[in-house]
Amino acid sequence: MKDIDLDKLVKAIEKGKKVTFFNGAGISTSAGIPDFRSPDTGLYSNLAKLNLPYAEAVFDIDYFKEDPKPFYTLATELMPGQFPPTKFHYLIKLFQDKNKLNRVYTQNIDTLERLAGVEDENIVEAHGSFASNHCIECKEEMSSNTFKDLMEKGIPNCESCKGYVKPDIVFFGEGLPKKFFSSWDDDCDNVEIAIIAGTSLTVYPFASLPSEVDKKCIRVLANKEKVGDLGSRKDDILALGGCDEFAEKIARSLGWEKELDKLYDEGQNKYTTKKESEQEKIEDIKFELKKVDIKESKFKNEDKDEVDIDVSNLIEKLKI
Structure with missing residues (x-):
């Protein structure tokens, strides 16, 4: 990211423009969570031990109904509490605390935004998350503590109808949360600064969001590589590199460095x-x-x- 671009971004934030984040799995990899599609290191490339017909079957609702064991095997490795939030997650928390956050749209199911202290009303988990759990048959909710206890003993079953209980993660074959669509209807035309981070922008409809913001919006790509149509508009800023390094640079430029370090530590x-x-x-x-x-x-x-x-x-x- 060039200094002139950084200055433009900092000045816009200091003038009161709010930030909307669009997060992908890349913001969580430094916490130790593998992403899904990276060759050799992604979750999909490490699922051979589950003997799946294809990697994505672990998140296929029809396959889950036939054999839920592979998902629960994977879920034990991804359950919240095993991984700490990253500096990027705490940067979002700082934007919230300083009333400079509009919304966080995230593809991630790891709940690290929540663990960093971002409030539920500010988060839109486009693909759901481990934050809540429901029976796939009767839709009765199960508390996270009960779900975790049951999963340690085997496959969690609904206390009412004995159906399988799973976290409210959006599987292939399921619709996205209503909150995703209602929030985007409210936010689409009002995004002033968009920070797109750690995402390949290949999964729709989430991938289309950064392209739908107003042409006057400052779009910032904090990513290891160029994706989507980022860089095609005059106000676009490309910050190619690690997400945590981007968080450190922005915090330093805004005078938030000590606060970010304190939250992270x-x-x-x-x-x-x-x-x-x-x-x-x-x-x-x-x-x-x-x-x-x-x-x-x-x-x-x-x-x-x-x-x-x-x-x-x-x-x-x-x-x-």
């Missing part, structure tokens, strides 16, 4: 502390289990009276 510390706490619990469990001979998750001890193990304490520690 606090988020990383919270995540690290949680991981350390979980690891300590695991080590405690291992210690307790050494007191009995356990094979294939079954107690093999014959003389239970000689086993010195606090079962209630062990069960409590297993709830991590």
Whole structure:
């Protein structure tokens, strides 16, 4: 991004123009979440172990109804709480806190915008997310805690009708959330600054959004490569490179650098502390289990009276 383009963007923000974000999987890769389509490293290229007829079947609603196991296998690797938000996510949070955020349109299902502190009213998850869960048959909602507990034991089933319960992620064969269309009807003609980040702009209708904004809109592409029609308008700004590097540069230019670093460091510390706490619990469990001979998750001890193990304490520690 040229300095003259950066100055133009900063001045527009300082004059009160609000930013609308259009996010793709690339803003989350530095958190450790693989994207879907990158060769060798994308999720689709690493699904061979699930023996799917084709990679995208893991997110196909008809295939899910026949065999939900592959999705739940993948879901355990993507559940919120395992990955911390990135600097780019916290940049969005800063725009919100300073009343300079219009909306966040995201293709991502990882909920990292939410974990960074962006409010629900400001987020449009075009492809749904792990934030809520419903039965695919009777549509009854299930809390995230209950869903997570059931998924650790097997396949979550609805308490009412016994149908499969899945996160409100949009599968192939399902319609996009109503919020996507209603929000875009409100926002389309009012986008003043559009920041398009970490996306290949290949999945529609999301991919068409940046092209539908007003010609006077400043469009900024924060991406490793040029995509869509970005760069074809006189007010377009191309910032080709990493999303976090873009966030750092913008924050520095706006005088938000210390605030961004503080938010990011606090988020990383919270995540690290949680991981350390979980690891300590695991080590405690291992210690307790050494007191009995356990094979294939079954107690093999014959003389239970000689086993010195606090079962209630062990069960409590297993709830991590």
